[in-house]
Amino acid sequence: MYKYVLRRILVMIPVLIGVTIVISSLIYLTPGNPARIALGQGADPESVRALEQQMGLDQPPHVRYVDWLASAVQGDFGESLQTGTSTTALMLQRLPATLELVVASMVIMLVIALPLGVISAVRQHTWADHSSMLFALFWLSMPSFWLGLVLLMLFSVRWGMFPISGRGGAIVSLTALSYLVLPAIANGARRAGLLTRMTRSAMLEILNENYIRTARGKGIGEKAVIYTHATKNAMIPVVTLIGLQVPQLFSASVIVEIVFAWPGMGTLLVDAVFQRDYPVVQGLVFMYAVIVMIANLVVDVTYSYFDPRISYD
Amino acid sequence: MSSPLLEIDDLHVHFHTEDGTVEAIDGVSLTIDHDEVVGVIGESGCGKSVTALSVMGLLQSPPAEIVGGSIRFDGTELLELTTSELDSIRGNDISMIYQDPMTSLNPVLKIGFQLTEPLFAHREITQEEAAERAVAILKECQIPDPERIMDSYPHELSGGMRQRVVIAMALITEPKLLIADEPTTALDVTVQARILDVLRDLREREGMSMLFITHDLPVVSELADRIAVMYAGNVVETCEMERLFDRALHPYTRLLTESIPELEETQDVLPSIAGTVPNLIDPPSGCRFAARCPQYIGEECSRRDPELRRVAGVDRQQVACHLYTEVGSESPPWEYGAAEPTEGP
Amino acid sequence: MTDQLAGEVARDTEQTPEETPAAHRRGEKVLRRIISNPLAVFGLLFIVLLLAMVALAPYVAPHDPAEQNYLAIEEPPSVEHPFGTDSLGRDVLSRTLHGAQYALFLGVTIVGIQMGIGVPLGLIAGYYGGATEAVIMRIVDIALAIPGVVLALAIAGMLGGGLYPLIVAIGLVGWRDFARLVRGDVKSVMEEEYIDAAQASGAPDRYIISRYVLPNASASIIVYATLTLPTVVLWAAGLSFLGVGAQPPTPEWGALVADGRDRIDTAWWISTFPGFAIMLTVIAFNVVGDALRDALDPKQAR
Numbered sequence: 001m002y003k004y005v006l007r008r009i010l011v012m013i014p015v016l017i018g019v020t021i022v023i024s025s026l027i028y029l030t031p032g033n034p035a036r037i038a039l040g041q042g043a044d045p046e047s048v049r050a051l052e053q054q055m056g057l058d059q060p061p062h063v064r065y066v067d068w069l070a071s072a073v074q075g076d077f078g079e080s081l082q083t084g085t086s087t088t089a090l091m092l093q094r095l096p097a098t099l100e101l102v103v104a105s106m107v108i109m110l111v112i113a114l115p116l117g118v119i120s121a122v123r124q125h126t127w128a129d130h131s132s133m134l135f136a137l138f139w140l141s142m143p144s145f146w147l148g149l150v151l152l153m154l155f156s157v158r159w160g161m162f163p164i165s166g167r168g169g170a171i172v173s174l175t176a177l178s179y180l181v182l183p184a185i186a187n188g189a190r191r192a193g194l195l196t197r198m199t200r201s202a203m204l205e206i207l208n209e210n211y212i213r214t215a216r217g218k219g220i221g222e223k224a225v226i227y228t229h230a231t232k233n234a235m236i237p238v239v240t241l242i243g244l245q246v247p248q249l250f251s252a253s254v255i256v257e258i259v260f261a262w263p264g265m266g267t268l269l270v271d272a273v274f275q276r277d278y279p280v281v282q283g284l285v286f287m288y289a290v291i292v293m294i295a296n297l298v299v300d301v302t303y304s305y306f307d308p309r310i311s312y313d
Numbered sequence: 314m315s316s317p318l319l320e321i322d323d324l325h326v327h328f329h330t331e332d333g334t335v336e337a338i339d340g341v342s343l344t345i346d347h348d349e350v351v352g353v354i355g356e357s358g359c360g361k362s363v364t365a366l367s368v369m370g371l372l373q374s375p376p377a378e379i380v381g382g383s384i385r386f387d388g389t390e391l392l393e394l395t396t397s398e399l400d401s402i403r404g405n406d407i408s409m410i411y412q413d414p415m416t417s418l419n420p421v422l423k424i425g426f427q428l429t430e431p432l433f434a435h436r437e438i439t440q441e442e443a444a445e446r447a448v449a450i451l452k453e454c455q456i457p458d459p460e461r462i463m464d465s466y467p468h469e470l471s472g473g474m475r476q477r478v479v480i481a482m483a484l485i486t487e488p489k490l491l492i493a494d495e496p497t498t499a500l501d502v503t504v505q506a507r508i509l510d511v512l513r514d515l516r517e518r519e520g521m522s523m524l525f526i527t528h529d530l531p532v533v534s535e536l537a538d539r540i541a542v543m544y545a546g547n548v549v550e551t552c553e554m555e556r557l558f559d560r561a562l563h564p565y566t567r568l569l570t571e572s573i574p575e576l577e578e579t580q581d582v583l584p585s586i587a588g589t590v591p592n593l594i595d596p597p598s599g600c601r602f603a604a605r606c607p608q609y610i611g612e613e614c615s616r617r618d619p620e621l622r623r624v625a626g627v628d629r630q631q632v633a634c635h636l637y638t639e640v641g642s643e644s645p646p647w648e649y650g651a652a653e654p655t656e657g658p
Numbered sequence: 659m660t661d662q663l664a665g666e667v668a669r670d671t672e673q674t675p676e677e678t679p680a681a682h683r684r685g686e687k688v689l690r691r692i693i694s695n696p697l698a699v700f701g702l703l704f705i706v707l708l709l710a711m712v713a714l715a716p717y718v719a720p721h722d723p724a725e726q727n728y729l730a731i732e733e734p735p736s737v738e739h740p741f742g743t744d745s746l747g748r749d750v751l752s753r754t755l756h757g758a759q760y761a762l763f764l765g766v767t768i769v770g771i772q773m774g775i776g777v778p779l780g781l782i783a784g785y786y787g788g789a790t791e792a793v794i795m796r797i798v799d800i801a802l803a804i805p806g807v808v809l810a811l812a813i814a815g816m817l818g819g820g821l822y823p824l825i826v827a828i829g830l831v832g833w834r835d836f837a838r839l840v841r842g843d844v845k846s847v848m849e850e851e852y853i854d855a856a857q858a859s860g861a862p863d864r865y866i867i868s869r870y871v872l873p874n875a876s877a878s879i880i881v882y883a884t885l886t887l888p889t890v891v892l893w894a895a896g897l898s899f900l901g902v903g904a905q906p907p908t909p910e911w912g913a914l915v916a917d918g919r920d921r922i923d924t925a926w927w928i929s930t931f932p933g934f935a936i937m938l939t940v941i942a943f944n945v946v947g948d949a950l951r952d953a954l955d956p957k958q959a960r
């Protein structure tokens with residue numbers, strides 16, 4: 001098993017390097033002089049030059065890249081242009097909030113999508129199936145930022161059930177939970193809609209398999225057929241499907257964080273982009289990529305746990 | 314005579330597809346007695362599997378629909394049972410084995426688990442007793458090293474082994490009737506022989522009835538007591554296995570038996586039956602074989618569908634052909650004996 | 659499994675009635691399947707409506723979308739302003755109607771770019787296989803490793819924000835699924851024998867790809883394009899909402915929602931109606947895309 005994980009990590013490295021190249025190239029997209037744009041039009045030439053040096057923009061791109069990579073590997077992502085504090089420190093400070101939001105939205109997604117998808121498949125063509133699919137369609141078509149605003153409008157402003165913005169500290173308390181509910185729903189709803197449909201498809205395919213017919217023919221009862229035989233097999237493709245949702249959950253969290261003023265990596269990123277805080281932007285993009293890749297690895301390992309045909313060596 | 318174990322009477326099954334309703338089974342009647350092996354042969358699409366699945370209640374209800382007829386097992390009308398009532402019979406008194414061993418077993422569950430499932434579903438039994446029984450039945454099915462197999466997953470076994478496991482799984486509850494749906498079709502010849510050995514052996518020892526479906530005539534001839542020939546959703550002839558090659562009465566049966574290549578002689582052209590199977594969405598009125606029948610009599614064949622009727626004076630032979638009704642009353646246009654007039658069913 | 663049986667039974671017993679050209683019959687079938695789906699019909703109608711809005715907005719909208727009216731700031735929906743007015747007194751309905759143009763424009767151009775990058779790469783990867791395929795798929799992996807919004811945000815932001823940077827950013831981020839999809843299709847086509855025959859007869863690669871490979875993949879490409887469009891619309895709206903996409907006073911729907919963001923407690927209509935427009939558009943394209951997919955290949959478990 002460890003060899004499997006190790007091999008997967010080795011495969012990830014070239015991809016990670018590719019990612020870093022992409023990140024490093026981002027700054028060159030800026031029309032004009034990045035340093036001047038960062039400091040504003042009225043900046044004096046010396047400050048601009050100083051910033052250029054600090055950013056490594058006076059070097060050829062590959063040298064700049066290697067410098068950045070060398071520091072990054074040691075965990076040093078430079079300093080924020082805005083505050084001067086260590087980028088790494090900033091990012092790590094924001095990380096727990098984002099993780100909390102993503103995990104919570106994933107829980108909501110799973111709790112809604114898996115049962116609904118399975119039931120729709122089992123009761124195909126009935127009203128339960130049709131209404132679940134309409135329900136899923138409804139939720140997956142909503143822009144998450146708009147959903148967030150609507151939720152805020154109804155539940156926070158009008159009915160005062162939940163706080164309007166911000167985060168209530170680490171998740172251990174009920175208060176903290178109340179801050180988390182609306183953002184998690186806003187982030188997870190669209191994914192829940194999509195996953196419901198995909199789970200249903202996967203389950204339908206499995207229900208059409210020959211071994212399900214064999215199981216039925218043994219007279220073990222429909223419940224056993226669905227839960228012991230079908231669902232267990234369905235977990236295999238479903239784990240892959242869940243894995244596909246993970247990067248999207250992180251993606252959407254950026255926007256949701258803004259709507260709810262959630263103090264995570266997303267709000268930091270948007271701010272940094274507008275302020276042209278290049279070190280922070282680069283560091284954050286890298287961090288998002290690493291998190292997603294780790295999440296994918298976890299999904300892969302879980303997948304092979306469910307499927308006995310995959311061997312670990 | 315004691316009542317038959319299985320009695321299918323005038324079964325009609327339709328499939329609703331986008332292109333129309335397929336009249337897949339058009340009045341099939343078949344009986345199986347206790348301790349009797351009945352083979353069912355016919356081309357693909359003739360409805361043999363559908364018949365078998367109807368008995369087990371395994372047809373998926375859209376798109377399939379059983380529109381008429383009855384299936385009586387040991388006196389009980391199966392078509393009137395609820396799913397859970399049916400569950401207490403299938404896997405217990407009636408078991409089925411299937412065509413494709415590679416996909417008939419659940420890939421994520423161990424063999425031992427799948428094998429003992431019917432026992433736990435239908436009997437009061439302890440874990441140890443079930444395990445013992447499972448190992449015993451695996452041995453009877455000529456599976457070596459049964460304890461290791463119990464702990465394995467299906468993908469670790471070969472096709473032949475998997476099929477034997479499927480057979481073991483069907484037999485573990487000592488059913489009265491085993492339905493075998495083309496059990497050897499997906500296997501190569503040597504493995505085929507093995508499987509047939511197992512089935513023959515079990516048949517002799519347990520005295521169980523079998524419904525053996527295949528398109529391969531030589532295969533079933535070793536096992537069956539009686540044979541039913543199906544064409545395009547009808548049973549066109551039934552007779553005792555030994556009589557099939559010499560005494561077949563239906564033109565289609567005759568063509569089938571003639572089309573088996575001889576091992577001893579070389580043949581330049583393998584005999585085949587001209588024409589194609591009719592479209593079951595809009596089936597022809599009258600006999601469904603009429604268009605291809607070399608003994609086509611005339612308008613009557615195209616107009617009226619011949620019923621399956623017993624042949625007078627011959628034990629346990631039935632044929633559905635106008636040659637032997639008032640219309641024809643000729644001898645079969647091939648060598649042996651005069652035709653006996655037919656009676657009612 | 660019984661579906662399979664039904665299909666086998668139907669197929670085995672089917673005879674071609676007359677010599678109707680196969681493609682004609684198939685097209686008819688596809689159309690029939692789509693029309694029989696009530697949801698799809700609604701979707702199609704809405705899309706027609708949307709196209710109408712795009713063409714007719716300037717004539718149908720009751721007010722000039724850019725016209726500011728300081729006497730009518732943040733007014734709730736009324737006969738004069740059915741969707742209310744925003745913080746600068748502009749009519750929300752008119753702005754929403756004009757927003758349809760941007761939604762469709764962005765959708766079509768971005769999907770076009772994604773296809774323009776993804777389809778050729780997928781074709782090349784699938785056709786040539788081997789090292790070429792490995793390299794291309796690695797690049798796809800790299801593109802996939804960074805969450806979409808994050809990368810698009812960074813790209814659009816670096817480019818300075820605005821409509822065209824938005825198009826470039828989402829186009830660059832979203833081509834990867836097309837590449838994978840097309841590659842998969844191409845690989846299954848490559849298994850067919852007529853490809854070997856064509857190659858053996860010396861036909862140039864480009865010819866084979868355009869004549870044989872591409873048409874076979876085209877069905878799923880069309881379906882996928884239809885299904886990607888709503889996602890693109892959502893992304894464009896989201897990034898515009900953040901401020902890196904369409905810039906004020908462009909009445910793009912996402913930007914319109916952002917207009918009302920600080921006012922949801924007092925003037926909920928500013929954000930709500932444009933958001934509805936987004937949602938309905940997304941539903942319509944999703945539903946039509948689904949119907950198209952089912953119609954072209956009903957064996958997909960639905």
